[in-house]
Amino acid sequence: MRLTAKPLALIILAVLFGGVMVTSAFNWWTTESSKVPAKFTEGEAAGQYNPADIRGSYTFGDIEKNFAVPAAQLAAAFALPAGTDPASFKVNQLESIYEGPEVEIGTASVRLFTAFYTGLPYDLAEEESYLPRQAVEILTALGTLSPERLAYLAAHTVDLDAPAAVETALPVTVEGTPAPQVSGTPNAEHTPQAVDGTVRGKTTFQELLDWGVPQERIEAVLGGPMPAPGVVIKDYVTAQGKEFAAVRDALQAEVDAVLKK
Amino acid sequence: MASLTATLTRITRRRIWPRTLIQIFFFAFIALVSINHTLAESGAGIPFLSSASLHALCPFGGVVSIYQYATTGTFVQKIHDSSFILMILVTFLAVLFGPVFCGWVCPLGSIQEWVGKLGKKLFKRRYNNFVPLKLDRVLRYARYLMLAWVLYMTAVTGKLIFADIDPYHALFNLWSSEIAVGGVIVLAVTLVGALFVERPWCKYACPYGALLGLTNLFRVFKIRRKEEACKNCSLCSRSCPMNLPVNTARVIRDPQCISCLECTTEGVCPAPGALEFSAGGK
Numbered sequence: 001m002r003l004t005a006k007p008l009a010l011i012i013l014a015v016l017f018g019g020v021m022v023t024s025a026f027n028w029w030t031t032e033s034s035k036v037p038a039k040f041t042e043g044e045a046a047g048q049y050n051p052a053d054i055r056g057s058y059t060f061g062d063i064e065k066n067f068a069v070p071a072a073q074l075a076a077a078f079a080l081p082a083g084t085d086p087a088s089f090k091v092n093q094l095e096s097i098y099e100g101p102e103v104e105i106g107t108a109s110v111r112l113f114t115a116f117y118t119g120l121p122y123d124l125a126e127e128e129s130y131l132p133r134q135a136v137e138i139l140t141a142l143g144t145l146s147p148e149r150l151a152y153l154a155a156h157t158v159d160l161d162a163p164a165a166v167e168t169a170l171p172v173t174v175e176g177t178p179a180p181q182v183s184g185t186p187n188a189e190h191t192p193q194a195v196d197g198t199v200r201g202k203t204t205f206q207e208l209l210d211w212g213v214p215q216e217r218i219e220a221v222l223g224g225p226m227p228a229p230g231v232v233i234k235d236y237v238t239a240q241g242k243e244f245a246a247v248r249d250a251l252q253a254e255v256d257a258v259l260k261k
Numbered sequence: 262m263a264s265l266t267a268t269l270t271r272i273t274r275r276r277i278w279p280r281t282l283i284q285i286f287f288f289a290f291i292a293l294v295s296i297n298h299t300l301a302e303s304g305a306g307i308p309f310l311s312s313a314s315l316h317a318l319c320p321f322g323g324v325v326s327i328y329q330y331a332t333t334g335t336f337v338q339k340i341h342d343s344s345f346i347l348m349i350l351v352t353f354l355a356v357l358f359g360p361v362f363c364g365w366v367c368p369l370g371s372i373q374e375w376v377g378k379l380g381k382k383l384f385k386r387r388y389n390n391f392v393p394l395k396l397d398r399v400l401r402y403a404r405y406l407m408l409a410w411v412l413y414m415t416a417v418t419g420k421l422i423f424a425d426i427d428p429y430h431a432l433f434n435l436w437s438s439e440i441a442v443g444g445v446i447v448l449a450v451t452l453v454g455a456l457f458v459e460r461p462w463c464k465y466a467c468p469y470g471a472l473l474g475l476t477n478l479f480r481v482f483k484i485r486r487k488e489e490a491c492k493n494c495s496l497c498s499r500s501c502p503m504n505l506p507v508n509t510a511r512v513i514r515d516p517q518c519i520s521c522l523e524c525t526t527e528g529v530c531p532a533p534g535a536l537e538f539s540a541g542g543k
Contacts (some may be wrong), residue, residue, distance in 0.1 A: 004527050005280055008358065009282070010540070011357075011358075012283060016351075019347075020343075020346070031342075055339070056338075058343060096438060103477045139482045
């Protein structure tokens, strides 16, 4: 049987596009990750999802669903820009917004954070990962880390210029969006932010510290210890069952007092 | 509109014009989808057009995922069901017709051919004859080494190692942040090389071409030469983009054949029925 170019062209198109259509009809054709990570197959964690399999295409919401790490907690840990919806924020967007000369805050950092947060096994020798100080503070506050993991964090912490002043809607990877910079070396001193001075619904505790408000004054207003600096004040206050407006006004008074000096 | 008509007229004057149209179609399709993928990530995607990633539309992604899928039930990072499905469809086509994916569909092969047309104009008959025969024979095995390396490294690391040097991925990510420097370098070398040698990546380095080419050993439809009808003009060999000695073979089983049909009677062969793409017989 002889075959010429025209029927061959039609056969190629029919097989490729027909195949896609048929598999689509059976819901087999997917071009995106199912957002379900692989499970541990052995050891104490057998049957649980493996944080090392978190992909860059996962959103913080996917991680919350699979690992029960709150998306808001992840947002605080990685100091997402103000106005960002944590649930729809993709892990691989971190690499775009945190540009650093020596260390990378990206997908590997989220895997590390998730593993430490949940207490699941994680091979620290697999890839060297760094975490922002806010993330480290959240993890250490859990009080569940082993000495080995604490030592690892101590050597893999970076101070970030928190991107809180960036007023942008999702996605934050759009070209031209100001990228928060990772300071030159791990464990470097924190660089203060430019002064804004207005406490809003998206203001973090880090911003208050950057504006010069002492931690003890913040804690006095809160009536207790201050959480990780990257936490959004409103989220924290609301979670504590307090009225944000009252706390905001008290903190604003502290800020004004500092700025007047 | 007039220039489009003129272009179409020029294309259809070619004997194997359906292949040219298919090549242009797939090149444009992949380019559009890839651009749309970038746009979609910034919330400005074009409706009704797929915004799948390039990895999701690459059948070779399915090949490199086979080991991990068999051992853990998961895909290599960035690879999805679609890659597996495309791998199966392309394999089906290859078993029937040989590596038609390489000769008709692959946009990287197409752009090498198009750059090669400039090379032909520049170097005339010297084009595609720069590499000494002995060296060429040895280099042709390199793509099997590449295939073995890619499969091994992907199996060991569970990562899409090849993406870092993949010229196809680089070609359609020149505008995106996903581009890899290694891929750009290999792409540049490939396109410059295509000015001297037709399809240099396909001949010497493509791991997927290496795999698909093996189907030429048993494909259902084969390029067959009838000695009694052949005029021994060697036009078939000279027109073969892969430099195969078509004029001395009875059946083309060489793994380098890309089933482009340029050598056949429908293509350059002047002897009716001397070279045909057919099934049945020996």
